[in-house]
Amino acid sequence: MAERREYYQNEDDEVEEDEEDSGGDYKISGRDSLVFLVDASKEMFIKGEDGEPSNFDMTMQCVRSVYTSKIISSDKDLVALVFYGTEQSKNPRNSFKHVYVYHDLDSPGSQCILDIDKLLGEKGAQFAEKTMGSGETSLGDALWCCSNLYSDIKLRLSHKRLMIFTCRDEHHGGDGAKDRQARTKAADLKETGVVIDLMHLTKPGGFDVSLFFCDIVSPPEDESELGLQIEPCRKLEDLQKRVRAKELKKRSQSRLTFSLGEGVNLAVGVYVLARTATKPSAVKLHRDTNEPVRTKTRYFHAHNGGILLPNDMKRAQVYGKKQIVMEKDEVDEIKKFDDPGLVLMGFKPMDRLKLHHHIRPALFIYPEEEQISGSSCMFTALLLNCSEKNLFALCRYIPRRNTPPRFVALVPQREELDQSQTQATPPGFHVIFLPFADDIRTVDAHVGPTASDEQVDKMKEIVHKLRFKYKSDAFENPVLQQHYRNLEALALNMLEPEPIEDLTMPKVQMMDARLGPLAQEFKDLVYPPDYNPEGKPAAKRKTAESGGGAAEKKAKVEMSEEELKNHVAKCTLGKLTVPVLKDACKQFGIRTTGTKKQELIDALTMHLSK
Amino acid sequence: DVRPGALVLCMDVGFSMSNSEPGQEPSFEQAKKVIQKFVQRQVFAENKDEVGLVLFGTDGTKNGLAEDGQYENITVHRRLMMPDFELLEEIESKLQPGGQQADWLDALVVCMDLLQEETMGKKFERLNIVLLTDLNVQTSADQLDVIIDSLKKARITLQFFLPFPVDGEDRADGGGDGPGPSAAPVRPGKGLSRQQTQGLEMVKNIMTSLEEEDGLEEVYTFSDALQKLSIFKRIDRRPMAWPCHLTIGSSLTIRIVGYKAVTEEKVKKSWAIVEAQSHQRDDVKRETVYCLDDDNETEVQKDDTIQGFRYGSDIVPFSKVDEDQMKYKSDGKCFSVLGFTKQELVRCSPFMGSQVVKVFAARDDEHAAVALSALIRALDSLKMAAIVRYAYDRRSNPQVGAAFPCIKEKYECLLYVQLPFMEDLRQFTFPVLENNKKFKPSESQLSAVDALIDSMMLVEKDEDGESVDVFKVNHIPNPQFQRLFQCLHHRGVNPDDPLPPVEPWLKRDLERPQAVSARCQTPLQDVKTKFPLKVVVKKKEQKTSADVFGNQEHAFTLTSIPCEVSHFNRRSLFQVGSVNPVRDFCTLIRQKTVSFDQACQQLTHRIEQLLGNRSPEYYMKSIACIQAFRDQGAFLTGIFRSSGICSSKVKNRPSAHVELKTSCLQHALLFSDALTLISKDEVDGSTFSKQDANQVLTAFYSLQLTSFKKFV
Numbered sequence A: 001m002a003e004r005r006e007y008y009q010n011e012d013d014e015v016e017e018d019e020e021d022s023g024g025d026y027k028i029s030g031r032d033s034l035v036f037l038v039d040a041s042k043e044m045f046i047k048g049e050d051g052e053p054s055n056f057d058m059t060m061q062c063v064r065s066v067y068t069s070k071i072i073s074s075d076k077d078l079v080a081l082v083f084y085g086t087e088q089s090k091n092p093r094n095s096f097k098h099v100y101v102y103h104d105l106d107s108p109g110s111q112c113i114l115d116i117d118k119l120l121g122e123k124g125a126q127f128a129e130k131t132m133g134s135g136e137t138s139l140g141d142a143l144w145c146c147s148n149l150y151s152d153i154k155l156r157l158s159h160k161r162l163m164i165f166t167c168r169d170e171h172h173g174g175d176g177a178k179d180r181q182a183r184t185k186a187a188d189l190k191e192t193g194v195v196i197d198l199m200h201l202t203k204p205g206g207f208d209v210s211l212f213f214c215d216i217v218s219p220p221e222d223e224s225e226l227g228l229q230i231e232p233c234r235k236l237e238d239l240q241k242r243v244r245a246k247e248l249k250k251r252s253q254s255r256l257t258f259s260l261g262e263g264v265n266l267a268v269g270v271y272v273l274a275r276t277a278t279k280p281s282a283v284k285l286h287r288d289t290n291e292p293v294r295t296k297t298r299y300f301h302a303h304n305g306g307i308l309l310p311n312d313m314k315r316a317q318v319y320g321k322k323q324i325v326m327e328k329d330e331v332d333e334i335k336k337f338d339d340p341g342l343v344l345m346g347f348k349p350m351d352r353l354k355l356h357h358h359i360r361p362a363l364f365i366y367p368e369e370e371q372i373s374g375s376s377c378m379f380t381a382l383l384l385n386c387s388e389k390n391l392f393a394l395c396r397y398i399p400r401r402n403t404p405p406r407f408v409a410l411v412p413q414r415e416e417l418d419q420s421q422t423q424a425t426p427p428g429f430h431v432i433f434l435p436f437a438d439d440i441r442t443v444d445a446h447v448g449p450t451a452s453d454e455q456v457d458k459m460k461e462i463v464h465k466l467r468f469k470y471k472s473d474a475f476e477n478p479v480l481q482q483h484y485r486n487l488e489a490l491a492l493n494m495l496e497p498e499p500i501e502d503l504t505m506p507k508v509q510m511m512d513a514r515l516g517p518l519a520q521e522f523k524d525l526v527y528p529p530d531y532n533p534e535g536k537p538a539a540k541r542k543t544a545e546s547g548g549g550a551a552e553k554k555a556k557v558e559m560s561e562e563e564l565k566n567h568v569a570k571c572t573l574g575k576l577t578v579p580v581l582k583d584a585c586k587q588f589g590i591r592t593t594g595t596k597k598q599e600l601i602d603a604l605t606m607h608l609s610k
Numbered sequence B: 001d002v003r004p005g006a007l008v009l010c011m012d013v014g015f016s017m018s019n020s021e022p023g024q025e026p027s028f029e030q031a032k033k034v035i036q037k038f039v040q041r042q043v044f045a046e047n048k049d050e051v052g053l054v055l056f057g058t059d060g061t062k063n064g065l066a067e068d069g070q071y072e073n074i075t076v077h078r079r080l081m082m083p084d085f086e087l088l089e090e091i092e093s094k095l096q097p098g099g100q101q102a103d104w105l106d107a108l109v110v111c112m113d114l115l116q117e118e119t120m121g122k123k124f125e126r127l128n129i130v131l132l133t134d135l136n137v138q139t140s141a142d143q144l145d146v147i148i149d150s151l152k153k154a155r156i157t158l159q160f161f162l163p164f165p166v167d168g169e170d171r172a173d174g175g176g177d178g179p180g181p182s183a184a185p186v187r188p189g190k191g192l193s194r195q196q197t198q199g200l201e202m203v204k205n206i207m208t209s210l211e212e213e214d215g216l217e218e219v220y221t222f223s224d225a226l227q228k229l230s231i232f233k234r235i236d237r238r239p240m241a242w243p244c245h246l247t248i249g250s251s252l253t254i255r256i257v258g259y260k261a262v263t264e265e266k267v268k269k270s271w272a273i274v275e276a277q278s279h280q281r282d283d284v285k286r287e288t289v290y291c292l293d294d295d296n297e298t299e300v301q302k303d304d305t306i307q308g309f310r311y312g313s314d315i316v317p318f319s320k321v322d323e324d325q326m327k328y329k330s331d332g333k334c335f336s337v338l339g340f341t342k343q344e345l346v347r348c349s350p351f352m353g354s355q356v357v358k359v360f361a362a363r364d365d366e367h368a369a370v371a372l373s374a375l376i377r378a379l380d381s382l383k384m385a386a387i388v389r390y391a392y393d394r395r396s397n398p399q400v401g402a403a404f405p406c407i408k409e410k411y412e413c414l415l416y417v418q419l420p421f422m423e424d425l426r427q428f429t430f431p432v433l434e435n436n437k438k439f440k441p442s443e444s445q446l447s448a449v450d451a452l453i454d455s456m457m458l459v460e461k462d463e464d465g466e467s468v469d470v471f472k473v474n475h476i477p478n479p480q481f482q483r484l485f486q487c488l489h490h491r492g493v494n495p496d497d498p499l500p501p502v503e504p505w506l507k508r509d510l511e512r513p514q515a516v517s518a519r520c521q522t523p524l525q526d527v528k529t530k531f532p533l534k535v536v537v538k539k540k541e542q543k544t545s546a547d548v549f550g551n552q553e554h555a556f557t558l559t560s561i562p563c564e565v566s567h568f569n570r571r572s573l574f575q576v577g578s579v580n581p582v583r584d585f586c587t588l589i590r591q592k593t594v595s596f597d598q599a600c601q602q603l604t605h606r607i608e609q610l611l612g613n614r615s616p617e618y619y620m621k622s623i624a625c626i627q628a629f630r631d632q633g634a635f636l637t638g639i640f641r642s643s644g645i646c647s648s649k650v651k652n653r654p655s656a657h658v659e660l661k662t663s664c665l666q667h668a669l670l671f672s673d674a675l676t677l678i679s680k681d682e683v684d685g686s687t688f689s690k691q692d693a694n695q696v697l698t699a700f701y702s703l704q705l706t707s708f709k710k711f712v
Helices: A011-017 A025-029 A055-073 A110-117 A121-131 A139-152 A176-191 A236-247 A328-334 A375-389 A453-465 A478-491 A508-515 A518-526 A548-556 A561-570 A578-587 A597-608 B027-044 B085-094 B104-119 B141-154 B194-218 B222-227 B229-235 B320-326 B343-347 B366-382 B443-455 B479-493 B504-509 B514-519 B521-530 B545-550 B581-591 B596-612 B616-635 B637-643 B646-662 B690-711
Strands: A031-039 A078-084 A099-106 A157-166 A194-200 A254-261 A264-271 A283-286 A293-301 A313-319 A322-326 A341-349 A363-367 A391-398 A406-413 A423-425 A428-433 B006-012 B050-056 B074-081 B127-132 B156-162 B219-221 B242-248 B252-263 B272-275 B284-292 B305-311 B314-317 B334-342 B352-361 B384-391 B399-407 B412-418 B459-461 B467-469
Touching: A031 A055, A031 A139, A055 A078, A055 A110, A055 A121, A055 A236, A055 A478, A078 A139, A099 A110, A099 A139, A110 A478, A139 A157, A139 A176, A139 A194, A176 A194, A254 B521, A264 A375, A264 B521, A283 A293, A283 B314, A313 A328, A313 B479, A322 A328, A322 B479, A328 B479, A341 A406, A363 A375, A375 A391, A375 A406, A375 A428, A375 B443, A391 A428, A453 A508, A453 A518, A453 B366, A478 B305, A478 B314, A478 B320, A508 A518, A518 B252, A518 B366, A561 A597, A578 A597, B006 B027, B006 B104, B027 B050, B027 B085, B027 B127, B027 B222, B027 B479, B050 B085, B050 B104, B074 B085, B074 B104, B085 B479, B104 B127, B104 B141, B104 B156, B141 B156, B141 B194, B156 B194, B156 B222, B194 B219, B219 B222, B252 B366, B252 B412, B272 B284, B334 B343, B343 B384, B343 B399, B352 B366, B352 B399, B366 B384, B366 B399, B366 B412, B384 B412, B443 B521, B479 B504, B514 B521, B581 B596
Parallel strands: A031 A078, A031 A157, A157 A194, A254 A341, B006 B050, B006 B127, B127 B156, B156 B219, B242 B334
Antiparallel strands: A078 A099, A254 A264, A264 A363, A283 B305, A293 B284, A313 A322, A313 B272, A341 A391, A363 A428, A391 A406, A406 A428, B050 B074, B242 B252, B252 B352, B305 B314, B334 B384, B352 B412, B384 B399, B399 B412, B459 B467
16 A cells, blocks of 8 residues: 555545544644543452452553553553552652552553553452552542643643542541642642543442542533433443543544535534544664654656755646646645535435445534534534434535535434443534445346245344344454554564454354254255355356346246235236246146236236235 | 447437527537537546447538448548547537438447447447437438347447437436436427427337336436436446355355445546656656654665554564564455344444445356345344455455345345444543533524424425435536546646636536525524524634734734733833743833833843753743844834844844754744844834845745754
């Protein structure tokens, strides 16, 4: 792929695939940072019933998964892991007691993962006991220490988040001064732009947020009461989901005006909720020093060797021996139809949206009140109405300057919460790209015989045996996973990479076991004994060229009643051959007086239209 | 090795084609445009199909069959060839109305003869004849059966383009995905001549005998063709067949074939770089060099580089060989069922990838057809979908996707769409909307939007109560191609002209339908009054030089320069300190505790001091100082002049610039617009001419460029 990119080839594609990172937004706004502040008190290490992992163990698993996903998806982000309520202390100036900075704020690397692995499971608990221990708690000191971590960072931080993991709703055993100090420090942090979240875990007797933590955490974004009513996390998945939902700062790909016409404009942010994660491109290194090497591309004149500036070059394409030359600006201008934005065309019922009209992953829009005030209200009204009437909005979409338009369907989605009161689907419109005429290819359908009810029923049994509940995050990308395992092995000098579990491979044995004799039964119903679907196709039976030929082949296969009825309804029985019609009559036990085609047709029509 | 098609465009140029109703374009012009656009598309899409052009109704006669007064006034203008620019130019200049009439059936025979002759010994995937005529000529039908027969034998397909629709009914389009003809504007039978009525019958006769009931779908009107060039699709490239096995468990296998049914069509040709004067590609050489990220940008030979990958904060050296050896290996193409699930569960998930694949049973394998049919029907009746592992071939990455059942009147298939991997998903949480009191729309607002939606429905009921979609996106050709071809064509023919504007019809295609626009006026006004929408004025926009210089009141972007005394300590100042020299300087000038002269001297001193330290913070501070100087300078031009201090102060500035070159330069970027020398235009007393200022600026810009490269 990389080679093909030369010579400005696929320039458009690149631009289109680049997302928020390219907008310059990312570079200017700095890096995201996340501090895990984990309670290391004795309570955290108590095992759950029935061998459930302790809260501490669960937290560590969760932290690990965030670390690995950060390495894969956003390796520039900074992460820190800090324990409080420890016996030992370890922090930059060792000015705080009972605060143990396990990882300072930094972009996570392979070593960090290894460090966390040490804290997992039964052994992890012992290791934690040995290195840190459990001691007194002062959340105030812990928060203060965290704020120092932030201020020690020289890089510009765009988004600062701190997550507190604890199962104790009351920290200082009634020590008002300590409570006060914690509150003050939390307020200080919040003032510097740090968002504090509470990831509270199960506690016998229930976790009462209002006792203490309600004053510590940041108010929820939307000022509704929802934020604090959340149940504590019981399961690892819940915790992971909740952490994951907060861990990434949602950043819009772009902000656009959404014009309803006649100057009625609202502002929306465009978000990418799903984007194909690809293996990052390789970095060139100097062989001797392993220093990263940059590439510089220069253009120079072939004859005089002078460096060519952008102005000294033009763009050209050759068609039918004729070279057509344009300025770079003109090449861009050709793609310009209008200013960026969404323009409403009208509305259509949802059933007009075809499942198979898919050309690109969808985007998501949400109102931007900071750009045009009143957007949210207008947006909500549209959302409610569209969803009530089961409609989608058809819009013309131009994502950025000098980009040709595409039509998109805005599909309404109302907010839904899952059992643990976490947002399962956010409110907003999905932006579904619609194909133009050019994007739809003419496919010659293969027309063949169809299955009988009996055959379909057998397949239904098979389907039933192999049913499962699909979840969109159930499959990991084996290519990516393998790549990172390889890197991990190389980085950590392991002998060989840890094997991955390829979830995309069918679990053949399990499937066979579940199916039992069904597979054979189905094959007996549809395949003749000598048929081998895996072999080369049998020599084509030579039949008439088309149309009639296909019908003749059906002679071998019994027609389903439904199919025949179809023919009756459409008066197309005449298209079938006499043998097929005869077979059909036999199948239904119809006595025929003659064997002429019309007679057979009449008899079948009589029988089937009853 | 896709074998191209062969196509003959057969156009009526007879005199009746030039007739037209008042206010309407003559058929000749319309037909010419159709041909022009078609050929344009063929040329620029670099379609390999060969195209011939036959004209009938011409004054002269030139064809291989002309003999004894037969096949007269029919001209083979161009034999089969790949369409090129020349053909485009010829159509533009040489395609003129003729003064004769010729039998269109005769013309058809000439075309068939041409096709047969030219394709002799070569194998073409498709043979097609496109007839553009108004049918307004006496035709002898006695040979019709023979003609139809030989068309069938030679497997030649036909398309007709007429000025009027073949019948008034709007046929529902076939499978819902292929574009079909749209509703015709004129009813047939009205105002048609006897010959036309008769001709139309013959057209129907031919088309139905060629393609049975679908034949009439290949008869179009000129206006249809102009609006929707996509109807030329049938001569477009066919998707490649992808034969594979669908497997369920280890023992159940069905032979299948997949086709890309929907995928984003991209512009195929890229732009080459040519030298601006010579327009020669070879005059431009491209060179890529590798260099270390140090101050000297030390160059490194390509052979001395190895590849590595980022793993979080680490970069792991990982050679190409190792990578290939250790990477994930897929065991070839597959379409393996992992399990079955409810369709609704899959529909909630985002679809990934850029295509939809239609999966059929292997061609001519009736057993596979039955087996696949059983699966399709089972899934359809259970409202379930198959989750499959899909790999195109050994080299490609495996995907997980869903196969949905699709049962159409004429065929059945599975529709495969890629689903996301866990790594692809980003779970964002958005603030509540509908239960948020701040944003909750009122009843009247909701009903205003409700009325707006009703007025803007793009699906309408026709006389028969059938819903008709008035804005089918999948019938609109991608305007990007049309525009590109238009510009290329224009530039090819007129190399020195500026690019033409977007064609009006193309723009119109992208607009809201007029009827809808008209209908929604009132509801839209209502919405406008009921919803207060106000653009929020940003307080902190990125500054341009105009902002900075045009408005002296503005504070500096990063280091604010408070100009109002009340903002800070009113305690009298006597000296420009080092902590906040700008503020001190401003205060001194306002408070007049020291002379302006002295204040300036003190600030200059501070700038020199600051530049002595080579750290970005100090650097920024000094920039701010210079800025303050300039602001106050322009503001207090009068004082500058009278005190005569200006020149000495400004003279200090070039030295500052020299210093800047050596200090950390990355920040210069942010200030590029803000920092120029005070030129004569701004301050009368300045000894710097505009040229001087510009000179320094140019040097500055080039510095920024290098520093930019270095730091970004």
